[in-house]
Amino acid sequence: xxxxxxxxxxxxxxxxxxxxxxxxxxxxxxxxxxxxxxxxxxxxxxxxxxxxxxxxxxxxxxxxxxxxxxxxxxxxxxxxxxxxxxxxxxxxxxxxxxxxxxxxxxxxxxxxxxxxxxxxxxxxxxxxxxxxxxxxxxxxxxxxxxxxxxxxxxxxxxxxxxxxxxxxxxxxxxxxxxxxxxxxxxxxxxxxxxxxxxxxxxxxxxxxxxxxxxxxxxxxxxxxxxxxxxxxxxxxxxxxxxxxxxxxxxxxxxxxxxxxxxxxxxxxxxxxxxxxxxxxxxxxxxxxxxxxxxxxxxxxxxxxxxxxxxxxxxxxxxxxxxxxxxxxxxxxxx
Ligand code: MTE
Numbered sequence: 001x002x003x004x005x006x007x008x009x010x011x012x013x014x015x016x017x018x019x020x021x022x023x024x025x026x027x028x029x030x031x032x033x034x035x036x037x038x039x040x041x042x043x044x045x046x047x048x049x050x051x052x053x054x055x056x057x058x059x060x061x062x063x064x065x066x067x068x069x070x071x072x073x074x075x076x077x078x079x080x081x082x083x084x085x086x087x088x089x090x091x092x093x094x095x096x097x098x099x100x101x102x103x104x105x106x107x108x109x110x111x112x113x114x115x116x117x118x119x120x121x122x123x124x125x126x127x128x129x130x131x132x133x134x135x136x137x138x139x140x141x142x143x144x145x146x147x148x149x150x151x152x153x154x155x156x157x158x159x160x161x162x163x164x165x166x167x168x169x170x171x172x173x174x175x176x177x178x179x180x181x182x183x184x185x186x187x188x189x190x191x192x193x194x195x196x197x198x199x200x201x202x203x204x205x206x207x208x209x210x211x212x213x214x215x216x217x218x219x220x221x222x223x224x225x226x227x228x229x230x231x232x233x234x235x236x237x238x239x240x241x242x243x244x245x246x247x248x249x250x251x252x253x254x255x256x257x258x259x260x261x262x263x264x265x266x267x268x269x270x271x272x273x274x275x276x277x278x279x280x281x282x283x284x285x286x287x288x289x290x291x292x293x294x295x296x297x298x299x300x301x302x303x304x305x306x307x308x309x310x311x312x313x314x315x316x317x318x319x320x321x322x323x324x325x326x327x328x329x330x331x332x333x334x
Contacts, residue, residue: 063112068096070236073147073167081224082150087317089151090162091309092233098162098306099240101259103191103198103212111240116197117260122244128266129184132177138244142230144177145169149234150227150248155289155323157253160304160314166248167231171221174228180218180266188215188271189247190263209277214247214258215270215285217332225250225328228261251325253287288333291319 090098097111104113122138136144147167155161180187192198193211220226227248230237237243242259249256255275265271275283282296291301304314322329 060112063115064093064096067111067115067240068092068233068235068238070238072235073142073231076147076149076167076231079148079150082152085151085153085163087153087163087305088308089165090306091311094306094309094312095162095164095232096238096240098312100254101240101242103193103210111238114240117192117239117243118197119239119243119260122262124245124261125263126174126178126265127263128188129181129268130266131179131181134178138230141169141228141245145173147230152225152227152248152250153323153325154250154254155303155319157255157283157287157295159295159298159300159302159319160306161317161323162306165233166227166229167234168227168229168248170224171226171228171247172224174264175218175222178266183268184218184266186215186217186267186270187221188213188263188265188267188273189258189261190265191242191258192260192262209272209274212258212274213271214256215273216249216256218266219332220249220329223329223332225325251288251322251329253283253289255283256287286333288329289319289323290321292321 099111099114101110101114104110104116107113119138123135124138124141125135127133147169149165149167151163151165153161154164191212195210216226227250229242229246229248230244232238232241237246239260242257242261245261246259247257247261270285273285276285289300294300300319302316303319305317306312306314320326
């Protein structure tokens with residue numbers, strides 16, 4: 001077993017992990033920033049990443065604790081089918097700093113920038129090819145669908161992984177409530193976007209396809225594993241994890257898990273999605289975890305498993321097909 005201390009900054013160089021179009025756009029953007037006296041501390045990385053915050057240690061610690069010190073979810077069951085993972089659960093503070101939320105930029109303190117997300121009076125519109133279109137407010141969603149805890153593996157397209165204890169409800173519960181019509185073949189999920197609030201440096205230039213969208217085939221959404229999270233570690237979802245509602249599809253790469261969902265739309269044809277629109281060669285619509293299909297710029301055969309903490313360290317593990325969930329989802333792809 002290899003146990004490696006994570007260095008201060010990400011080991012894969014920026015141009016290795018960033019879609020070329022974004023990378024080159026950002027290079028010129030960063031040049032402008034440097035010209036304006038803003039330095040390399042703003043250098044963003046694409047995909048899934050981590051790093052140290054840009055603020056002093058104690059202020060940073062306090063802000064981090066505040067961001068995860070949220071109301072406990074009192075009423076939920078533990079789903080016995082999804083409680084056993086042969087790896088330890090990530091340390092909560094590590095998970096709460098190891099985020100991506102490009103609406104707020106690509107810097108290494110994204111967990112802090114995401115605290116600007118306004119989550120009051122959150123509504124989720126369900127529309128398109130359904131018998132019962134409706135708009136739920138988040139409290140209704142949390143009361144209507146019985147909540148359960150599920151411990152899932154999480155695998156980023158950039159070859160790191162963790163185990164996380166989500167709280168939420170199966171996507172199929174929502175499907176049963178809104179009843180898609182036979183014409184509905186896909187579903188599109190749209191994240192919150194307001195350019196006045198979500199204007200992180202580096203990601204609001206050029207023509208990036210905001211808002212962040214993701215999609216599933218309807219059979220994928222109906223699969224037992226497909227989950228909506230409203231909480232994590234026994235409490236409400238922190239903003240940096242995509243409060244108040246995000247997708248969790250553990251057999252797919254992490255970018256499929258759209259955060260802070262405001263709209264769910266049932267459609268006939270495969271919808272355009274954020275990363276797939278940026279570079280379909282690097283970020284497939286299906287995006288199932290597969291050790292045999294390398295990313296065009298790196299191997300997917302192994303992953304850096306972020307171990308339990310405290311502090312960030314990792315172990316190299318072999319990547320599992322479907323991230324270890326083949327028995328649940330394999331049939332969807334034969
Ligand atoms: N959803 C939105 N709206 N915006 C994003 O930038 N990043 C995706 C996904 N969902 C992203 C998003 C990526 S690349 C990853 S790896 C995961 O969120 C990260 O989830 P986490 O920060 O909770 O670990």
